[in-house]
Each structure stands twice: as structure tokens, then as C-alpha cells.
Amino acid sequence: MFKIKVKAMYFLMFALILLYACKSKTAEDIGKKIDTVSSKIGKEIDTLATNIAGKSDSTFDKVKVMEMDTTGKAPDKVRSRLNGVFSDYIDIKNALHDNDSSKAVNEANQLIASLDAVSDTSFTDKMRSGWKGSNTKIRKSATDITTAKTLDAQRKAFSQLSDAMISMIKTYGLNGRTVYVMQCPDTKAGYKSVWLESSKDNDNPYAGGKASDAKDDKSANCGEVKEAWKFN
Template identity: 30%
Template sequence: MKKVMMMMAVMVIATTKITFAQVKADAAFNQLLTAYYDVKNALATDKKDVATEKAKILSARIDAIPHQDLPASQHTLWMEQSKIIKTKAAELASGKDIKAQRKSFEGISYAMIKTVRNIKFNNTTVYIQHCPMAKASWLNEKENIENPYYGSMMFDCGDVTETIKSK
């Protein structure tokens, strides 16, 4: 009886540790997603300087992800995509003009889309939107189109191409 109780205690502790690690990772990923939205919103409203500052925050959020707790396949994906996001965020932050920032944002968006699709950490619905003029996609926290690639010139140009429900 003692062995059974001891085994159950070990299982409960192990399960709790895994669950806690997943909750911690999900929270960090959702903070990353919020930082991404902040960059997207700055570009959609033609705010170059705000986009620069928000890209720096996005980069810091990447470093805060507890990636070592991810399952092997997700960890590999994250390591690949985080490198892209970080590189493109640095490009965006040092972009000379909003056009260059928007081009960098395209790389960030594709890496974020791949990450959200495969790690499925989002605690709210995420909309993947696409602008046929820019031939580029992005994530949005709202179903209404807010085009970061053209800003005020074509703020509502695009379509929702996919909806990723919350975890």
C-alpha cells in the first residue's frame, strides 16, 4: 500500500510540474503575441517611431520564452522561428523608413504564423489575415482588417484567411 501511495505522489508531482511549466510557457508566448500585435498596430497606423520601440519589446519577449520546457518538436520549431523573429525585429527597429519596417514585419509575421499554428499557445482567437496587394499575411487579434503593410493608405485591405481558436 505504501508503494502505491508513493507512486501516486510521484505521479501527481510530475504532472503538476509539467502543467506548471506549460502554463508558464503559454503565458510567455501570449506576452510575445501581444508584443507582436503592438508592432502590427503601430505599422497599421503609420507610427514608425512607435513600431521601432515595440519591435525592441518584441525582441525582449523572445528572450523570455521558457523554450527548454517545450516538447522536442516544438522546441526545434521555436528555435528556428525565434531566430527569424529576433533578426527581423532588429531590422525593423533600425529601419530607416516605414516601408523598410513593413518589409521586416513580413518576416516576423510568417515566423509568428508558423509558431502559432504549431505550438497552439494562444489564449484568445487569432486571425490570420492576408493583403493581396502586399502579397503578405499577418496575425490580428481582431477579425476586422487592420493592414500593417499599407497603413492608412489601405487600412482595411485584406481578408481573414484562417481563424485559430484559443487553446
């Protein structure tokens, strides 16, 4: 959405420059007109960027970040490995936001590899039993992303992956990470459009970042922060 508005601004600037150039009689006049128009349009673009950034920040500022007690969570070593799983999840989210199906497959395979790096020998007996279930759900959803034939099918699998990741993070924790639980209430896709962010980015993976590929501009930028967790 932002890129489209900026392109429109540049097109307008070019049109105005041509208009003024046609009315100007000398090269000096043309140069002055170009400088004036460029400066004015540049200020408009800066204002637009500031307004959009402000709206994005306000989305996140409405929700208080909860300091998560890691007592009873997984040991530090395990939570550090889970950071890798979470980072791979974010990469999948970004790929879907960019409508990049091939990259989503690559990142899902990387997430599966990161899961393999999490050794359950560091878990307590009680945690180890629960981890097997979490591991299975996350692995299945990631595998479904790699075998899906369409972006929509990948996004459906990603919705299931997001649910599994939320459960995993709440149960075992992360190490030094902040997590934002996002949701778009306007989805018409037929599945729950919940996802996680690692920073103040409202990149809806269910609509895609390109407005031309999304159902509408509203869905492309749709996202509310439901919860925010900070792990030390």
C-alpha cells in the same frame, strides 16, 4: 477612411447651418434650424458608422473559427509566455497601421524582450530544437524593424515577422487567444502582405490607417480573413 467621411459630414453640417442662419430672421429661427440640421446630420453619421462596422464584421464572419487542439503543443506556461510575444506583435502591427515608425521600433524591442522571457527548459527535447529556429527567425525580423530606415522597409521586415509568427503559433500554440490570419491581395509593395489580428479589426499595416498616406483608400482598408484559430 471613416474619419475622413465623418469630417466631411461635419463640414457639411456647418455649411448648412450657416446657410439656414443667413435665411433666418430671428435668433429663435436660427436655433430651430441648427437643431434640425444637427439632428439630421447626426443620424447620417450614425448610419455611416453602422454600415462600416457591418462591413468589417462581415469580413470576419465569412470564415469559420477553428478550435485548435493544444495536445502536443507547448505546455501551458510556455504558451502563456508566447501570448506576450503575440501581443507585442499586435502592437507593432498597430504602429505600422498608424504610420508610426518610432513606435514600431519600441514595440519590436519589446517583442525581443518577450522572446527572452520564453524559457526553452519547459519544452520537450524535440520542441526545443525547433524553438531555436523559430526564435532566431522572429528575433531577426523584429531586429530588422528596429534598424530599418523607412516605413516601407519596416513593413517588409514585418511581412517576414508575420510568416515567422504564423509558423510559431501553429507549432507551439497560444493560451486562450483567437488569431485571425489576414491578407490583402491588392498589394503592389513587392512583398507578401499577410498579417495577424487578435480581434475583429481590419487594420492593414502595409498601407497605413491614414488614407492620405496610403496609396489609395482601397488599399488602406484591404484585408481578407484567410484562417481563424481559437486556442483554449
